[in-house]
Amino acid sequence: DIQMTxxxxxxxxxxxxxVTITCRASQGISTSLAWFQQKPGKVPQRLIYASSSLQxxxxxxxxxxxxxxxxxxxxSSLQPEDFATYYCLQHSTYPxxxxxxxxxxIK
Amino acid sequence: EVQLVExxxxxxxxGGALRLSCAVSGFTFSSYDMHWVRQATGKGLEWVSGIVxxxxxxxxxxxxxxxxxxxxxxxxxxxLQMNSLRAEDTAVYYCVRGSWGYYGSDDAFDIxxxxxxxxxxx
Numbered sequence: 001d002i003q004m005t006x007x008x009x010x011x012x013x014x015x016x017x018x019v020t021i022t023c024r025a026s027q028g029i030s031t032s033l034a035w036f037q038q039k040p041g042k043v044p045q046r047l048i049y050a051s052s053s054l055q056x057x058x059x060x061x062x063x064x065x066x067x068x069x070x071x072x073x074x075x076s077s078l079q080p081e082d083f084a085t086y087y088c089l090q091h092s093t094y095p096x097x098x099x100x101x102x103x104x105x106i107k
Numbered sequence: 108e109v110q111l112v113e114x115x116x117x118x119x120x121x122g123g124a125l126r127l128s129c130a131v132s133g134f135t136f137s138s139y140d141m142h143w144v145r146q147a148t149g150k151g152l153e154w155v156s157g158i159v160x161x162x163x164x165x166x167x168x169x170x171x172x173x174x175x176x177x178x179x180x181x182x183x184x185x186x187l188q189m190n191s192l193r194a195e196d197t198a199v200y201y202c203v204r205g206s207w208g209y210y211g212s213d214d215a216f217d218i219x220x221x222x223x224x225x226x227x228x229x
Contacts, residue, residue, distance in 0.1 A: 043222065044219060050213035095167045095168065098154060
């Protein structure tokens, strides 16, 4: 099974900061990786698919990159509404698997 | 409007069974893979199971042999039969749209239902 290691598990940042979250796959998954944002009590929302494609309606400050085993989600300038938990998901090989999540808090 | 609506959650005793349903509307259900994802309170997301267009099913190790996923294209419905339930199966269960077509794509997991709560407790 493919393990997804997401880091950091939690972080705090200021509004306006540039933030990067990383996911590492235990084996190659090409670009079959998506990023999700979840706010408390809400359904997860897809931000990025195919590693780097921006979901329609998602602000351009969000970007994704990577292929194979290393992937990153970058928020170029944090906004107050971006404080949430972020998850990566590999859907290259069954069983699919999520990263453990990154809780992004305001500093 | 594209919509996924889960139902069937509730309280069940350990060792019991429950059947979740997901009613789909707004897209050609038969042309998409579908998935169940769960989330225990205060915990992360966990992929549970998936079914492809051809009907093949896949499961996480934690539910394999206990859960059975199926689809009924004529009724635009997805199901998850959960047997031998354990306390650790307590979670919100989400129905999620997968990729389109027989060969799949990297455009998947875009549409999520609101979830249905399953509580396993005596």
